[in-house]
Amino acid sequence: MIEVCLLGTGGMMPLPKRWLTSMMLRYNGSSILVDCGEGTQIALKEKGWSPKPIDVICFTHFHADHISGLPGMLLNMGNAERTEPLLIVGPRGVGRVVESLRVIARDIPFEIKYKELTGNEEAFEVCGLKVEAYKVCHNITCYGYTFSLDRAGKFDTEKAKAAGIEVKYWNRLQKGETIEEDGKVFTPDMVLGESRKGLKLTYCTDTRPVNAIVKHARGSDLFICEGMYGEPDKLAKAKEHKHMTFYEAAELAKEAEVKELWLTHYSPSLPNPKAYAKAVKEIFPNTVISKDGRTVDLLFEE
Amino acid sequence: MIEVCLLGTGGMMPLPKRWLTSMMLRYNGSSILVDCGEGTQIALKEKGWSPKPIDVICFTHFHADHISGLPGMLLNMGNAERTEPLLIVGPRGVGRVVESLRVIARDIPFEIKYKELTGNEEAFEVCGLKVEAYKVCHNITCYGYTFSLDRAGKFDTEKAKAAGIEVKYWNRLQKGETIEEDGKVFTPDMVLGESRKGLKLTYCTDTRPVNAIVKHARGSDLFICEGMYGEPDKLAKAKEHKHMTFYEAAELAKEAEVKELWLTHYSPSLPNPKAYAKAVKEIFPNTVISKDGRTVDLLFEE
Numbered sequence: 001m002i003e004v005c006l007l008g009t010g011g012m013m014p015l016p017k018r019w020l021t022s023m024m025l026r027y028n029g030s031s032i033l034v035d036c037g038e039g040t041q042i043a044l045k046e047k048g049w050s051p052k053p054i055d056v057i058c059f060t061h062f063h064a065d066h067i068s069g070l071p072g073m074l075l076n077m078g079n080a081e082r083t084e085p086l087l088i089v090g091p092r093g094v095g096r097v098v099e100s101l102r103v104i105a106r107d108i109p110f111e112i113k114y115k116e117l118t119g120n121e122e123a124f125e126v127c128g129l130k131v132e133a134y135k136v137c138h139n140i141t142c143y144g145y146t147f148s149l150d151r152a153g154k155f156d157t158e159k160a161k162a163a164g165i166e167v168k169y170w171n172r173l174q175k176g177e178t179i180e181e182d183g184k185v186f187t188p189d190m191v192l193g194e195s196r197k198g199l200k201l202t203y204c205t206d207t208r209p210v211n212a213i214v215k216h217a218r219g220s221d222l223f224i225c226e227g228m229y230g231e232p233d234k235l236a237k238a239k240e241h242k243h244m245t246f247y248e249a250a251e252l253a254k255e256a257e258v259k260e261l262w263l264t265h266y267s268p269s270l271p272n273p274k275a276y277a278k279a280v281k282e283i284f285p286n287t288v289i290s291k292d293g294r295t296v297d298l299l300f301e302e
Numbered sequence: 303m304i305e306v307c308l309l310g311t312g313g314m315m316p317l318p319k320r321w322l323t324s325m326m327l328r329y330n331g332s333s334i335l336v337d338c339g340e341g342t343q344i345a346l347k348e349k350g351w352s353p354k355p356i357d358v359i360c361f362t363h364f365h366a367d368h369i370s371g372l373p374g375m376l377l378n379m380g381n382a383e384r385t386e387p388l389l390i391v392g393p394r395g396v397g398r399v400v401e402s403l404r405v406i407a408r409d410i411p412f413e414i415k416y417k418e419l420t421g422n423e424e425a426f427e428v429c430g431l432k433v434e435a436y437k438v439c440h441n442i443t444c445y446g447y448t449f450s451l452d453r454a455g456k457f458d459t460e461k462a463k464a465a466g467i468e469v470k471y472w473n474r475l476q477k478g479e480t481i482e483e484d485g486k487v488f489t490p491d492m493v494l495g496e497s498r499k500g501l502k503l504t505y506c507t508d509t510r511p512v513n514a515i516v517k518h519a520r521g522s523d524l525f526i527c528e529g530m531y532g533e534p535d536k537l538a539k540a541k542e543h544k545h546m547t548f549y550e551a552a553e554l555a556k557e558a559e560v561k562e563l564w565l566t567h568y569s570p571s572l573p574n575p576k577a578y579a580k581a582v583k584e585i586f587p588n589t590v591i592s593k594d595g596r597t598v599d600l601l602f603e604e
Binding site: 046076 | 343365399405406407
């Protein structure tokens with residue numbers, strides 16, 4: 001299971017009743033935070049989730065509304081007595097930017113490691129999840145993130161027996177271990193059925209709609225995507241500022257055949273995003289006009 | 303008249319229902335902000351006051367809870383189309399600290415000027431108000447601020463006539479101008495009665511109680527002072543972390559003979575500061591256990 005919380009839904013500036021866009025996911029005791037604007041630590045406290053298990057923070061880009069809350073969050077994690085290292089992932093220069101912000105957050109009781117994204121797309125693993133980071137199209141370098149959790153096939157007793165594998169190895173093989181004994185090599189595929197559908201979560205904000213998003217979001221169980229403007233006549237503004245309308249996000253969701261779309265990153269000029277729900281659902285019915293704190297447990301099928 | 307709003311009352315970290323301690327005062331079209339922690343821009347929006355006329359930001363010190371909201375506030379002021387220069391006042395290194403934080407707030411449409419405080423006490427003027435900044439006692443360099451507005455005496459017709467000053471000069475002299483004509487010098491004191499009581503406002507946070515506070519706060523109309531802990535048994539903790547209990551703040555207020563004390567900068571461990579109101583009022587009756595957004599208009603007497 002992956003727990004996902006969209007901590008905030010605002011773009012540009014935090015508002016009295018709308019935190020800035022950021023997402024936390026929790027899996028297997030680890031937490032991963034994507035973006036951390038001013039107030040994200042408060043949104044997290046409202047949610048009731050601890051900052052201590054945050055093992056990774058991924059930044060889409062370095063506009064203040066996505067990173068200004070970092071010094072406070074680091075201190076908050078320190079106050080929660082975190083001592084394990086923290087990995088911070090972000091576009092080129094992430095170490096320089098974070099260290100510059102740390103002028104007011106020097107004393108923290110854990111190490112910070114950096115992973116700088118440089119390519120158009122990069123794949124890596126954190127906390128047992130596969131991550132794909134890919135360049136999107138904003139007015140500064142910006143990345144989208146897709147997190148996936150693979151799911152192995154069921155244990156197949158007949159297959160294991162047919163391969164002549166002793167029962168004492170079954171459990172280790174089922175858990176994914178490769179075993180070498182007496183010059184023989186046993187691999188998990190010898191005891192497992194076809195791999196099953198896993199979980200996939202995509203987070204994209206501050207971008208025009210581009211093919212990379214469709215490519216990586218394809219088949220996502222949840223697609224969290226920016227929708228800066230609900231008003232159809234703001235398309236030109238969306239293009240100018242390298243953002244999207246609700247309808248552009250919905251078209252991406254449709255093309256990528258995701259299960260569900262959560263809109264976020266609303267313009268401060270948009271007090272009631274829900275007013276455009278009907279129109280956007282005509283493009284992609286399973287669209288949610290998210291509110292701060294929206295949470296879901298992504299579960300394996302069956 | 304000076305309008306004063308205590309935008310937040312929290313110390314250490316912002317909480318869902320408590321913004322970090324900061325104060326804004328408005329006088330004669332200018333706004334002065336003292337401290338700007340994470341979320342201060344939201345507190346200001348809740349108050350309904352504009353960020354555009356902020357001509358001066360004074361920092362007591364560089365702990366994150368007093369300055370982490372600066373990048374967002376600067377961008378906010380830029381979005382409000384401010385173009386006039388902004389003066390930022392703070393302890394030694396203020397320019398370096400602010401420029402480091404500005405790694406995420408480079409593009410703002412106004413100039414930032416710095417005034418670095420270096421002495422134990424400094425006096426200067428901003429926006430028509432006298433300011434005294436003085437070192438207090440925290441675990442890093444920290445300053446208290448006292449703002450005062452002098453009030454000239456009433457115009458005294460008899461005195462002006464007795465001094466043989468022509469009526470055509472009266473208005474200019476009343477407004478404070480010194481006039482030289484035909485080898486004669488006329489000064490405002492020649493037409494004005496004794497100067498009257500002005501207004502005085504003192505803001506002190508993140509410090510142990512020290513004499514400098516009493517000295518500068520003396521006779522203040524309003525004394526906004528930290529009270530990190532309400533529980534009497536937290537005195538040792540207050541000493542250790544260089545903060546004050548409510549009772550120490552009240553003793554300062556009493557000794558400095560201020561008119562009113564507003565407590566602020568409550569510890570996150572203190573959910574209900576009002577529980578200690580009775581005990582603290584026994585020391586200084588005119589104490590207010592402030593809540594976020596508390597506002598007053600300081601008015602001249604009569």
